[in-house]
Amino acid sequence: MSDSSAKTAESRQRELRGRHRHIEVRDLSVPSGWLTVVSNFVESVNDVLPVTSSPFPRVVVDAKEKYGSLRLNVQGTYDLSKDDALETLVDLHEDDAEATCMACGGPASEKASVGFTRRCDRAECAR
Numbered sequence: 001m002s003d004s005s006a007k008t009a010e011s012r013q014r015e016l017r018g019r020h021r022h023i024e025v026r027d028l029s030v031p032s033g034w035l036t037v038v039s040n041f042v043e044s045v046n047d048v049l050p051v052t053s054s055p056f057p058r059v060v061v062d063a064k065e066k067y068g069s070l071r072l073n074v075q076g077t078y079d080l081s082k083d084d085a086l087e088t089l090v091d092l093h094e095d096d097a098e099a100t101c102m103a104c105g106g107p108a109s110e111k112a113s114v115g116f117t118r119r120c121d122r123a124e125c126a127r
């Protein structure tokens with residue numbers, strides 16, 4: 001990874017964390033290629049949250065990569081087990097990450113995704 005792409009990932013993380021005041025992204029331990037998936041997830045969660053005047057984050061999102069899978073955890077005012085909409089969003093975006101190259105965010109290929117990695121066919125994304 002070059003310096004400039006590392007900086008891009010860092011600024012995208014900052015942007016993602018500061019985007020919605022009712023959602024705190026606490027843990028963001030995901031490969032840079034998955035930042036877009038997490039970003040889409042946060043947008044989607046924001047869309048299903050009811051409007052409130054609370055100045056504090058009501059939802060805390062943890063996003064982690066484990067064994068080649070994205071693990072999204074949502075806590076806060078919401079009990080995820082009682083909210084079908086949120087649960088569906090989690091499932092959708094976790095599936096989305098499994099089909100996404102960890103390096104570039106493009107579509108992952110079966111052939112290049114060895115073990116716990118999700119990679120596309122491009123040479124620069126291969127390990």
Ligand SMILES: [Zn+2]
Binds near residue numbers: 101104106120121122
């Ligand atoms: Zn790639």
